[in-house]
Amino acid sequence: MLSILVPIYNYNVYPLVLELHKQCTDCGINFEILCQDDASESGLNVFNENVNALSNCSFVSLKKNLAHRENRNSLAEKAKFDYLLFIDGDSIIIHNNYIQKYIDNFHDYDVIYGGRLHPEKCPSNTQTLRWKYGRLIEDKTTANRNKNPYQSLLFNNTVIKKERFNKVKFDKNIKKYGHDDTQLSYQLSLLKSKVNHIDNPVEHGAIDTNFDYLNKTKESLENLILLYEEEKIAVDFIRLIQLYHFLKRTKSTFIVSKIYTFFEKQFFKNLTGKNPNLLVFNLFRVGYLCSIHPKN
Template sequence: MLSILVPIYNYNVYPLVLELHKQCIDCGIHFEILCQDDASESSLNTSNENVNAVSNCSFVSLKENLAHRENRNSLAKQAKFDYLLFIDGDSIIIHDHFIKKYIDNLQDFDVVYGGRLHPEKCPSDNQKLRWKYGRFIEDKSAANRKKKPYQSLLFNNTVIKKDCFNKVKFDTNRKKYGHDDTQLSYQLGLLKSKVNHIENPVKHGDIDTNLVYLNKTKESLENLISLYEEEKIDIEFVRLIQLYHFLKRTKSTFIFSKIHSVFEKYLSQNLTGKNPNLFLFNWFRVGYLCSLNHKN
């Protein structure tokens, strides 16, 4: 029936496994929960080893780092059931009938996405950039997500048929952070896979600090420009690429890259400070994307 796949890096996954295990037992389904730490060598793995004492569950700490995409592919390859639930190790289950809701909504769909939420209050000022972007931009209702079913698809808290996943998989040729969901979702669109969006969110538990998230953003933009240049995604699939393509076609990227170089220090100070501004964050993203086109 259901293989629950939990990629981990330096996080205590044991409480999550216990909750998922309880709900699967309550549903009376055949299941397995596979957890795999990507060579973090974390002291938290002492707690994670307890997963191996729970029925139908396993935890493995890899000796060599695979990176996030290959870790997910590896888990999917090990899975023995027809449906795969990808759920990141830092997710928090917030509903008692989380598993049941998925089971009740699998019919006639290749992919079902439940959504994600961020806490109502930001844990600290040093996490406000990731928290604001998550809460005010990424967190969407199922009704909103259904308007653009492929573009709204993230692969944390997603159930996908194994035979469907095997047709796409995560692109392990890319080693940098970001836009692996974008590429996979685009491929699912090309295959006309049947996607459903439901209200069954998990809470994002491990929110990046401002500086970490800003650096991850740069890396993800580098991945995005690579996907664009290699024609791995359609221009219309990502709004940021639509804008970049327009600026490139009108020969405006040089101007934006120069503006970015002048204001980058100020923007970075705001975005890593106590009250980052999302409007400035968008300006930073556009400017950084344009600057990639004019690096020596």
């Protein structure tokens, strides 16, 4: 029936697994929960070891870092059931019928995405950028996600048929953070996979600080350029690449990169402050994207 795959890095996953285990047991299904720490060598793994005491559950701490994509691929290879539920270790289950909702929606779909929510209140003034972007941009309603089913697909809180996942997988050649969801979703679109968006969200638990999220954003933009240059995604699949392609075609990337360099300190000050502006964040993303290869 269901293999639940939980990639971890330096996080106590036991409370999440305990809730998932309870719900799977209550549903009376065949299941397994596989947790894999990606060589973080974290002291929190003392708590994670308790996962091994639960029936049909396992926790492994890798000796060598695989990076997030390959950690997910590795978990999928170990899974023995037909349906895979990918859920990040920092997720928080907010509904007591979470597993049952997925089971009720299996039907004829290749992929089912339940969505994600951020807490109503920002945890601290140092996490405002990630929290605000999540609340205002990422936390889409089911109806909005179904309008663009592939572009709205994230691989946290997602069920996918194992045979379908084996046809796409995460690109292990890309090691940096970000846009693994984009590439995999694009591959699923090429296969005309049947995607269903349902209202079954988890809450995003570990919210990055403003500084960390800016650094992750830079890495994700570097990945996006790589996907574009190697033609691993279509230009029209993601709006940011459409804009970059237009700027490149009109030979404007150099000018935009110079503007970005001039305003970089102001961008950084705003985005790491207590009240970051998402318009400034978009300008930062476009500017940084153009600065990677400004003369191309």
